[in-house]
Structures are given as C-alpha cells and as structure tokens.
Amino acid sequence: MMRKQGAITVSIIPRGKGLGYAQYLPKDQYLYTKEQLFDRMCMTLGGRVSEELFFKRITTGAQDDLKKVTQSAYAQVVHYGMNEKVGNVSFDMPREGEMVMEKPYSETTAQLIDVEVRKLIEGAHKRTTQLLTERKEQVAKVAERLLKQEIISREDMIELLGKRPFPEKSTYEEFVEGTGSFEEDTTLPEGLKDWNKDKTKGPEETEKQRA
Template identity: 65%
Template sequence: LSVCVSLCVCVSLCVSLSVCVSLYVCVCLSVSLQIVQFGMNAKVGQVSFDMPRQGEMVLEKPYSEATACLIDTEVRVLITEAHRRTHRLLSQHKAEVEKVALRLLEKEVLDKSDMVELLGKRPFAEKSTYEEFVEGTGGMDEDTTLPEGLKDWNRERKDKPETPETPDEQVARQISGGMPF
C-alpha cells in the first residue's frame, strides 16, 4: 500500500491531476479488496464477502449499509495514514530521493551497486546475498536436454495399433454424433 501511495505522492508533484486521480482510484480499489475480499482489517474482521466479478450485474451488496459505511471509513483511514506516512518519509529523505531520481533520468535501470553508491550501505546486515540466493540454480551453459525416454513425450504416436470398436463403442459413437466423449 505504501508503495502505491508513494507513487501517487511522487506523481502528484510532477504530473496532471487526472493521472493522480486515476492512481488513487487504483489504490482505493486495492485497499477495498484488502478489506472486503481478504478480511485484512481489525474493525471489519476476518470475513470475506463474495463480490461479483467484473462484468457481472450487481443488484445488491452482500453486506449491510452499516458494514458498507464501516468499510468506506476503514478504506479512508488506511489510505490517509499511508499517504501521511509516505509524505513524511519522502520529506525526511528528500535529498536521497532526488539523487535516485536524477540517476534514473541518466540511466533507466538502477542495480544494487548504483543504490549503494547513491545511498551508502544498508543500515542493517543482509540475511543473504544475491549470489547465495541464486547459487546452484544453474546457468546458461547448463545441459537442459531431455533424457532419451522423454524426448517424444508430447508427440502423438503414429505406431499405435488400431483396435476394433466394440458394439457398445459403436452405439455410443452414433448417439454422440461421432463426437468423442
């Protein structure tokens, strides 16, 4: 949620209002799903309401008007708090954010070494390194050919002997109009 809201805050500083509104609609939908479908809210509780799928007709909500008001209030509280926290963090770390933004204007993708150069080492020890994480997963030069017994696993076999249909199979084929069943 904070990532989405921080994107909204950053974009609101640089782009048109319509882009910000569209991003906030996405954030609201995401938070609403978090509460309504996934039961991730203390006040509403760990319940999941069966919501209609996109394109389905909605005649009434699967919850009361009071619950709808509670959900709306909780969505507003979560978004407001995330916005406040994000704005505070971006303000506190404005210089670092600007460094990263300027580097992104020069270079489209930043890697770990770029971030260490711009911001310094992390203030906490890493549990594992990238190298440890990918160790033993193979590489481009790894032999990925299938064993001999699996070479033709997805090809239709032509050498299957035809077995004559039994009378029951003939009747079933005629009833089904020749369609396989």
C-alpha cells in the first residue's frame, strides 16, 4: 500500500493507541500524476482503515490524516482539473484560515464538486480497505514488532515484509552519498576542541582539576 515515490526512510512510532508514520525524501518532486495522488491518499488513510479493521472502532487519531486527504481530493477536483465531470478547469483554492466571501463558481458546480470529492475519498477508502484486508498477516507482523521495540525503521520493514516489488527512484545509499559515512559524525571541528578548558591555566593544573 505504501507507494510513495522516492521514499528513503520509514519510521513508524506509537501515537497514543494509534500509529504515527514518518517518511523522508531526499529529493523534492514537483509533478504528480493522478494515480500518484490517489496512492498518497490511500497511504494517508491507512491508520483510519486499520482502526476499522482491527479494533472495530475509530478514534480521533486520524483527524489530521482525514484533513490531508480532504484537501488533496478538493485540490485534484478544483485546482488540478483531474475530474472528468468538473472538467479541465482550475479555481483558486483558499488558504487555511482564509475567508472566502464568494466562490468563483456556481452553486450547481459547488454541489458537483462536493459529490466528486466524496466519491474520490470513498474510492481511496475502499481500495485501502481491500489492500489491508488482503495483507492482514503482514500488518499483524508490523504491529507485533511495534509492541516489542516501539519504533521500526526501513530495515525492519524490509525484514518483515521483504523488498519493495518495484524499483525505488532513490535509495538511502544515494541520499548519504558524499557524506563519507552512514553514521553521524559527532567529532568537534579543530577550532572547537577543548572549548570548555580554562586557557589561563597550564596543562598540569587542568589535569589536577580533573582529578
């Protein structure tokens, strides 16, 4: 289900009784196809659908995810011209917190937009439900690992689920290329070494103070 393009690191951490999902990309992607945006909606709906499938009840934990999915759906229909019924038109979308006194389209168009947005979200929800239902065993493996170590990384996901069935556009190796190491270098620069030593005293006095 997780088909986000160019994903490098996956971290899944507990969020209350639900899950938090973080994904880091080394390269910005400015152009998305209709199919890619739909896949992102499905990925974002994974938490809510998991609640429905495994706990048979929903919580407030998915509020932010639902907000993102709704914004994406409206953007596709209203802004990007990706809906056949609404057509190849693009209306300015209000920014968050911005007051809109008058819509740039008729009430009939507004109703059509609302219907098409709901259809798009329902389609993503249905597909996500199907995917998670087919892969219940894999989801259970991830949940069991989370109970043991609280945070799971990309390497854990590969161990549990295997490698991705399609090639990655970017790899972790490419991301760290040129840094010289896969491990973080915490060595202080030459000019900052011994910054906390008293320069008014000689080496012998400094060693006595440490002792």
